[in-house]
Amino acid sequence: MDLDTKARLISVGTVELADIRPSSGPVSAAGPGAGEENVFFRSGERRVRLSVVESSPLRLVDRGGGEVAIEEREIEVARGRLEAPLLHCPEQAYITVSERCIYDCKFCAVPKLAGGVKSLQKVVAMVDRARATGNLQAISLTSGVERSPREEVARMADIVRSVCRFDVPIGVSVTPAFRSSEILKEAGAVEIKYNVECLxxxxxxxxxxxVSLDAIKTALKNAVRHFGRNRVFSNVIIGLGESDNILREGIEELAEMGVLPVLRAVYPHPLRQGETMMERPSADRLLDLARYTRRVLDRCDLRGDVAETMCYRCTGCDLIPHRDL
Ligand code: SF4
Incomplete structure (x- = not known):
């Protein structure tokens, strides 16, 4: 799968299954397709995650011998194999702790799904089962906000302390709170993600x-002081009506702080239909912004290929600088 093809697949974001039943894990509670079924397609060095729907311009077909192909208008555009997710994504136990949120970001399915809150014991048991497969390479923890960001950070820190015993890198993605970077770093996390979502x-x-955009930026700046450069990430959603000029300025601002932006194509979740503009970016727009980000990271002496957890490690949903391009 070349770079242009991956960009095209991300731009579509969905696939329909012809004659395949992928050996997927449980339906994901994290990421863009929360609550939906996904497939992970690997071709060469690249991976892409697609949401499974009944009607998509892309079709996944079995080629036999463990190989699958993605077709568009009956023309094969990529050939590879399916990867089984461990927990949410391949090789990682990526767990959503609180599947609910007091905020109401208009693109996010989590508040609408209003799911449960996993106990520490449950998270540890999930990681333990993932480790038993022999494929556990990282633990990533994310969470909505059940009651307050501060309580959520304290809950996460307890979990991080408990899962340190598995001896793999731990990344955490939460809403920042007072001293959250210090607390999570001390607990044993090696990477952190605070999402600006929209620049x-x-x-x-x-x-x-x-939610305050400025407060998130301040937290990101502080996070770099505690976790170091190349260890702090922030999701930036593409397709909410933002202009590319503002995006470029924001990407530069994040990189100059030492933060790696995760450029994420908006996922128009069915539970959020009609609440805000959500337009999947074209392949050309994704490529243009990813190339720009790569240039900015190079200028700021940041690397996208040293991440040990979360999305820069997974690469399924995005064009990752220094991994995909
Ligand atoms: S890139 Fe991130 S959100 Fe997407 S599947 Fe991988 S870990 Fe999940």
């Missing part, structure tokens, strides 16, 4: 009511 302040105000 256009005007759009941000509409799609993330009750």
């Amino acid at each position: 256009d302040p005007e759009v941000f105000g509409q799609v993330c009511p009750g």
Whole structure:
């Protein structure tokens, strides 16, 4: 799968299954397709995650001998194999702890799904089962906010301390709170992600009511002091109506702080239909922004290929600088 093809597949974001039943794990509670079934397709050095739907311009077909192909208008565009996720994604136990949220970001399915909150014992048991497969290479923990960001950080820190025993790198993605970077670093996390979600302040105000973009940026700056360069990440959603100029400025601002932006194509989740503009970016737009990000990271002396956890390690949903391009 070449770079242009991966960009095209991400731009579509979905696939329909012809004659295949992928050996998938449980339905994911994290990431763009929360609550939906996904497949992970690997071809050469690249991986892509696609949501399984009944009607997609892309079709996954069995070629026999463990090989599968992705077709568009009956023309094969990529050939590879399916990867079984461990927990949410391949090789990682990526666990959503609180599957609910007090915030109401208009693109996010988690508040609508209003799921449960996993206990520490349950998370440890899940990681233990993942380790038993022999494929566990990292633990990534994410969470909505059940009651307050501060309580959620304390809950995460307890879990991090408990899962240190598995002796694999641990990454955490949460809403920042007072001293959250210090607390999570001390607990044993090696990487952290605080999501800015939208870099256009005007759009941000509409799609993330009750959340402060400036506070997240301040937390990111502080996170670099504690976790170091190349260890701090932030999701930036593409397709909420933001302009590319504002995006470029924001990407530069993050990189200059030492933060790696995760450029994520918006996923118009069925539970959020009609609540805000959500337009899947074209392949050309994704490529253009990814190439820009790669240039900015190079200038800031940051690397996308040293991440040990979360999305820069997985690469399924995005074009990752220094991994895909
Ligand atoms: S890139 Fe991130 S959100 Fe996407 S499947 Fe991988 S770990 Fe999940």
